[in-house]
Each structure stands twice: as structure tokens, then as C-alpha cells.
Amino acid sequence: MGQKLVGILLNAAMHRGVPRQKTGQESLKSYEEAAAVYGLTPCFLKLSDIDTKTGCSIAYMKQTRGYRRVVVPTPDVIHNRAIYDPGSHGIDRLLGSGVLVYNTCNRYGKDQIHGLLEQNARLRGLLPATSAGLSGLKEMMASYSDLILKPCRGSIGQGVMRLTRSSPELWNWSYLPFGSRSWVSTQVNQDVLPRALRMRLASTPYLVQERIPLAEIGGRPFDLRVTVQRGWGGEWQVTGLFAKRAAPGGFVSNIARGGEALDSSYALEQAFSGQAAAGIRMSVLAYSLSIAHELARNLPGLADIGLDMGVTEKGRVYFIECNGRDQRYGFRKAGLTGAWKESYRKPIAYARYLLDHPSQYISY
Template sequence: MLKSRVAVQVISSGMLPEDTLMLGEAHVKQWKIPQGQHILLKFGSFRQHVKVIPVAKYDGMRMSQSLARQLGLTNGSAVRIQYKAGTSALVLGPLIGVLVSRDYPHMPDKPFGSITMFCRELVEACTTQGAYVYFFTPNQIGSNISTVDGWIYADGWRRVTMPVPDVVNNRLTSRKLENRPSVQHFMKEVKQQHQTTVFNEKFLDKTEVFEALKKDESLVRYLPESHSLRNYTMLKSMCLRYNNVFLKPVRGSLGKGIIRITRLDESNYQAMYATSAGTRRQQYTSLVKLFSTISAKMKTVRYQIQQGLQLIDIQKRPVDFRALVQKNISGKWTITSIVARTAGNHHFVSNLARGGTLSSVGEAIARSNLQSGISRQDASQRLKQAALHIAHGVDTQIPAHFGELGIDLAMDTSGRVWLLEVNSKPSKNDNTPLNDNKIRPSVRMMIQYSRFLSGF
């Protein structure tokens, strides 16, 4: 494998013409780059003809200030290079654009609010791997589809005009922003005009995922019975079949708005509502009365009704598992991390936002009421296998491009693994492996997959 990572040195435009690059002699020889004739320089959507001058005993790349400005590169940036003889093109990259929900220009130290640290981490990981990253928001998407106003980090955050990237990682956290006509138009046009790859290009909703995965017979074993809740008849038939059922907002997250319904006897039912303060319980003397309460909510919220499961618990606190599954430098799904989440006191959902606690899978299984005879290693293996299997299923059955998925799994007391939900915008806080490494494996993997997509 040729050494392809170079440091960029920016020199004054008076000393070097804009159409000339100086490159370490070893790189010129390695890549067989022609000298003294114009070749095409590519960086994301940027295109310009340049001449390359080899420099003895030098390992980097020098370019003029005016060329660096058009590329959005700063002195000391590291990028990878490739020379493609067939098209006489010197390609720099990969150029990665991360689409985030909002920025705060008046807060130069924290321009992305709570995810600023994650963005810094990405910048550092890109520097290490020889990739270049910038961040942009829906408000920075204009009618011009050849450049993007974005944020780079170079001794502080700054706004610059950048070429359209090779790869866009869509990290929008709201459907409303994602569905903006300008955002949809941008994603469609950059794919067509610049062959940009967009991954995690859309939100998933619960019903869509379950309906899609049902088509693959090998995945049905992971799927609790679930339907879109449309009427009283559906609620009644599910409550007759199962002692517990869950109603989950189709587009909910962080455990918001989940209702657990338990049949107490022939006519009495209990509904447990997940609220930020804890669980609110209410009893009903008939299912009709319970449904009339829910039907008011159904005017604004679409629910999925799901079979209740006899999940493992730790001292009556339910346990589930969040697997972060990502594509690697070969484009293959791999497990980056799996953590156990135990519900907080007074809660029946395990989300950290609802007071849940994180632990390792082995620790949670050892403390749980899982049937004896199933080893920690066996239980852990079952979870990993299910997560990879489900990720492949999402890829195959849902027509959109995903590079990372948060897959929420549960295990019943007999050791069977069940799918709870699939999240195409996994939080960068919820799935953190339990260590203090500066750059998380999930961040490194995202860059490696971007390199795979862009051919670097």
C-alpha cells in the first residue's frame, strides 16, 4: 500500500502560482505523477488543472494561499493523495461533511452546543487518519450546489466556504429539519452532480422497520408481535393474547410517551405512562375506558402496539441492550459496542434520559435473573449475532443508505433475543463504551467507512 497521507503547507500566493503544486519527490515517484504538464486536481467537488513540481527531501505538499482558500484547507492540514493515471487526476481527500441540526455563531467556543466535543473528536480523528472534515447545518444550504458554507477547526472554530464533500454523514436530530425541501433538494443534487455519498440519510420509524424486517424469514424470530395501532379491535385482540402490551410512539425517542398496559383480571387494566418524573400508573375498570383515554392521544401521535416480553431484570428493574453497529473500512457491518441499560427506580424504560444506568453486558447478565445454564459469553454472543443480523436486514429491506445504526435489543429470561427498535441517528452519548479513551472507536469507524466510500 502506498503511503498516501501528506501534510499541507500553505505559502504566500506571490511565491507560488495558483495552478502549481509542490509535492515531495518520493510521492511523485510512488504515484508516477507526470511533471511539467497540467493534470486535474480534485478535492470533493472542486476541480482545477495544476502542474506538479517535485521537491527533493520533502514529504509534504505546498500550495498557494489562494488555492488553499478555494479548497478550504489550512496550513498543517493532513489529507490523503491518489493519482489516477486513467483520468490524469490527482485526488485529495476524503472530504467529509457532517450535517448537524444547528450552530451558534455567537458562541465561538461551542458553536454546536452539546455536540461540540463530539465534533472536536471527529476533527482530531480525521487529522490522525488523513481525512478532512467540516460541519454544516440546513441553514447553510443554499441554492448553489457546488460549495457549502461550513465550519472547520484550525486553532479554533471558523466559518469557511468549502467544496461539496465526497461523503455526507447526516446527523440531523429532527425530522422537521431533515424534511425541509432545501435539505432534500441538496441531498438529491449532490448525489447526482458530484457523486457524493450520503449515509444515514433518513430517520426510521418503528412500524417501517418491523414491517420491513418481517419480509426476511430469518429475522422473524427477533420480532415481538407488533402492529400499527389503528382502533379498539386491535388493542383488544393484543390484550387478549398477552398479559402486557406496550404502546410506543412510532416516531418517539428516548423512551418518551411509552405506555405499558397490563391486564389485572377479566375487566381491570393498568396503564403505566413513562414520564420524565417517573412512571404514572392509572387503573381502568374496562378496556373501553382505557382506550377512550388513549384515543385522544391517537389524534396527534401514531402508536405501534407491541407484545410485552418477560425480560431479564435486576431487582425488578428491566434490562435492555444498545448495540452500536457500524460499517468498517471494508464496508462491512461490525459491532463497535454493546452496553447494557438498566431502568432507573420508578421507571419501566431503560433510557439514560429516564434515569437508566449503563454497565457492561457481562455484568448485567451476571446480576440478572436469566435462567441458569446460559453463560455470560453465550448470552453476549447471541446479542452480537442478532445485532449484525438485524443491521444486514435493515440494509437489504429498507431503500436507504446507512453506515451506523443503534439497535436496541432485549433478552427474555429463557435467553431469547428480541428487537425493540432500530435508531438511524444513534446519540453520541448513549452508546459510549465504558472507557475514557480520547477518540472513541465509534468516531474512528465513521471516518474509516467514509474512506471506504470515497476510495481512500
Template sequence: MSSVIGILLDRKTYLGILRKQTGYEHIDYYNQAAVELGMIPFYMCLKHVKTKSALGLCFENQKYTLKRMPIPKVIHNRAMTLSPTSQQKLQAIAKISQVFNGQNRHDKLYIHRLLRASTESSAFLPHAMKYSRENLVKAMSRYVSFFVKPTNSSVGKGVLKVSVMPDQIWQVWWSNQLPRQLAEQQTIDFIDEKVNGQSYLIQETIPLSMYEGRPYDLRVSVQRGDKGQWGVTGIAGKVAADGRHVTNLAKGGEAVRCEKLFLNNGFDPVVKRKQVEEAALQIAESLSLQIPSISDVGMDMGIDHQGAIWLIEVNGRDQRYQYKHLNLNKTFYRTYETPMLYAKYLLSK
């Protein structure tokens, strides 16, 4: 069946389709886009995939049918494949199918190094280095404020913020706790204990623009579409909760329309949005030269007090729900339609 598009989901999401309990995934939008494009979505999870076929849910004639089908020629990966077993299985599928966004959890330090090598994209990067106790001491001598964050996690988990105060006292934010004030050696010991040998990086703090006294950044959805070219599908602002050091909605952040944030800071909303889009597209182009399957990402980007644009991190599996919070329903739908347009383009090649 040449019009079948595979959509690979986490097992929990896949099992929730018939119960309409799919968490952040708005499966109905995939179905709607597929019907409009004359395609048949076939939902799978790795557990039910064999060498050349998969048991999955086929959406056709407005209903789901459980059936075993050949591995589709094109697959949009929305599953988090972190274990070696799942990665091997995904690689095996990729040998007989075009899997886009195959690897969708990208090590932050690896992405930083790829972009640092690009003349055009490196301008958007804050200083960053691999975490070590020695590099922590260096950071404390160089920066007035910096983040220590896991290289391989999402939604703001495990992130520490460190800022210098008068008399060589350091303020450290950790988890949901109130910031603690520590002497230099106490700070080093505290952070080292939290890192506990895991893979972390140190990233200089961007002096983010503020909204109502709280820092904000932007989630920029950058996706390949109908001609295989990159485009920006949507931009949404994320404002940190009072006293918090991360803007993630999962950590109490608030979604605010980017135009409102730009106006609040005296930026021309049309000009600033265009600048953000151009930066995001440049970064996506740079990354896709090194990671060919990358095609659907959510970039966290910041704007400093002078209006300069910075890349904070790249999320390989954008959850997209910020548009739902903002009632940007057309944009929310387009974040599902665009990968399907790209899938149709790949099928036609």
C-alpha cells in the same frame, strides 16, 4: 480537496462547535479520528448549504476555519431532517455526494415490516401491529402486556405500557405518572385519547431479564467500518428506573455494563455477547438491503428470561453517550472513528 469529509449536523449543534456546546455530539472525537486517518472534517448545517457549495467549519491544523467549500464527495449525516424542506435539501445533496445515514429517523412500523419479510431477522421480532382502536381491542384479548408507542419518536417519548390484572382491570403506565388502574372501556378511551390520531404501533411486551428488580435492555451500536462491512462497535446495558416502564437514560434509566447484567442473570457473558452481536449484524444486513444508505444505527435489544434475544427498535441516530456514562472511553471513541473509517472507504472507491 479529495480528503475532505462532510459531517452534517443540526443547526444548534453546528453553532455550538466553537463554544464547545454540542450536546451529545463529541466533536473532538471526529476531529481526532480524521487527523489520524489523514482526512479533513468539514462541519455543515443545511441552512448554509447551496446547490453545489456550503459554508461551514473546516478543522485543519488543530483549528477551525469558516469557509465556503464545494459539497464534499462523502457526507456523514448526523442531522435530524424531519421537515419536508430539509428532506428535499438532503435529497438534492445526495445527488452529487454519497450521503450515508441520509434518512436517520425510521418509522418503527416500517422497520418492523421490512424485517418481518426477512426469514433470518423475523425471528427476533416481537408481535407488533399498527395502532387503531380496533387493533387495541384485539391486543387486549391476545396479550397480557403490551406497549403503545409512537412510530416516529425517540428517547421513550409518548410510550404507554398496558398490563392486565385480575378481574379484567388494566394497569396503564403513562409518562412519569404513577400507573393507573382502569376498567377495560376506560383503558381503551384513555389510550385512544393519548394517541389522538397520531401514528402509533402496538407491540407485545418482551418479558425482559431483570437487574435488581428492574427490567433492562441493551443498546447495540452497529456501524459500517473501513471495508464497508457491518460490525458491532459496542454494547451497553440500560436498566429502567424504579417503577418506570422505559429504560432510556433520558427517562431516568441507568447504564450498566452488559457483562455485569449477563452474569447477574446466569448467562455466560462471552457467549451471550456473541449471540447479541450476531443477531444485531443479521438485522443490519437485512435492513441495508432495503435502505442502502443506512450505516450507523443504535439497536435496542432485549433478552427474555429464557435467554432469547429480541429487537425492540432501531435508532437511526445513536447518541452513543451510554459509553461515556460507563467510562468505556475506547468504545466511545470508536463509535466516532468507525463512521470516519467508512467515509474514507467510500472516498477511496
């Protein structure tokens, strides 16, 4: 196969770190290794350095003495790892110029994803009871005794709150104050909700969901992160999965909020018998593929997602949320180096497939 460019589109802040190889959890080396397998050369871009009129871009590329900025023809295929405001038209300009961009959008509202999956009768049973906003909160408080409140566009557990009934009229409200690493819990009356809570729901779109009674290990709840990606051939495949266990005393499993990454097989076998654990794992994999196919029917350019799936103590599987820019480092933290490397190879394999079969892009 001939040597060709593949673009990796980064946010400006991460892009600035490329020459120092300080790109947070994004592994430049893993992109380089994956691209070499498929006869590609990666170039690292930011949107403002791409000129759709001339067809040229300024990109970081690896040279003998590290990464240097060079002028290159804009790659025909770009893997988007950046997050832009909903009003940004940069990706649209790229698509309009004929560039094949996959993962065109990397952040979808939780309400949007929930609404899409709710339309599928087979997947509807995976969804927890859900409402929205202050009016939805009051309705849910009348029916459930344990609720999770999530900002529709939050990430890494930011802004998540919990309400747990302690008596017919009183609830415990748990939240993480801005800039703090310690959860705060206070008692509230359901008929006179505190102004701070009401203001949050009024200023930011929130989903209100029944809290799933997740299976636990050592008294700490866990869920499963499933990475589902398109690879060579364009078909969806499960790259791997790992478990995320909440920090002691916590109720969110996000690694950025103190959660712990574990091998999924180990986690499931700690919570269930061997046979039950195997069956649950197979169900989670099958449901994850179905979810990817359903979302791809409605979200153009989707190619690389991370799904959070929950399992109750009784073995029932739930969908929790979809991450449009999967943070792959959880595999490495769980000791699953092979899956971590594969999570970089699959999207690059898809890039090579699109370069060789550009007409297939419009089919997905």
C-alpha cells in the same frame, strides 16, 4: 494519504453550538481525532449553508483560535448526523449533485422497521407480537396481559405507555405526562378506555406490542444497545454494546428517561451464569449483524445504527427497535471509553473508504 475534507451534517440548533463547543452529546474532539487517523479534515455543516449550484459550502472548521466559519468546496462525502422532516428534499439535492451522503435518513418509523424485518423468516422470531392503533390495542388486550405502546416515530422513550392487566376487565395504564419526570398510573376498564388514551392513538400512529419479560438486575429490567457501523472496506461491523438498566420503578431503559448505562458483560453475568451470558452475548452480536444486513437491503445509505436488543429471563433474544442516529454517549457513561471513541472512528473510516472507492457507494 492526502488531506481531504469530510463533512459532518448537523441540525441547525446543534450547528449553532459548534463555535462554543456546545453540541450536546456530539463530541467534536472525537470527530477531529478520528479524521486525523484517516488523513481527513472534518468540517461541520448545516443544510442551508450548502449551495449545490456553486459546489461551495459555509462550514465550521477548527482554526488556531477555535472553530470559525469558512467557505469550502462542498465535501465529496458527508456523514449525516441531522434529522429532517420526511418532506425535506435537501438530502436528495445533495445526492443529485453527486455528493455521497451516508445515513441519508436518520429516523425510521418503528412500524417500517418491524415490517422490513418481518419479511425475513430467520429474523421474524426476534420480533414481539405486534399490532397498531386503537383496533390493534383491543386485539392485543384480548391475547396478552402486559402491553407496551410506542409512537411509531417517537424517540428517547417519549410517548411510551404501558397497560398491565390487573383483573379480567381492569388494567393499569402507566404513562409519563408531558413535561413531567414522574410516571402516572391509573386504572382503566378495557371496555371503556379513557378518552385521553383513545385520543393519543387517534392522533399519533402507535405500535402495540406484547411486553417482553426482560431479564433484571436488582429488580430493574435491562436491555442491550448494540452499535453496528460500516467502517473501512464498507462491511458492517459491531463496534460495541452496553446495557441500559431502567430507573427504579420504571419500565423504559432509555438513559434520557433515568436509565443507567452498564458494561454489557457485567449486566449479563449478573443475570445469567457465565456460560449462558457468553452464549447470549454471541447470539446478540450475530443477530445484530443480520439485522443490519437486512435493513441495508431496503434502506439506501444506511451505515450507522444502534439496535436495542432484549433478553428474557430465560435467555431468549428479542429485537426491540432500531435507532437511525445512535446516541453514542452511552458507551462513555458505561465506562467503555474505547468503544465510545471507536464509534466515531468507524464512520470516518467509511468516509475515507468512499473517498478512495466512490463507485462502491452505489453497491450498498
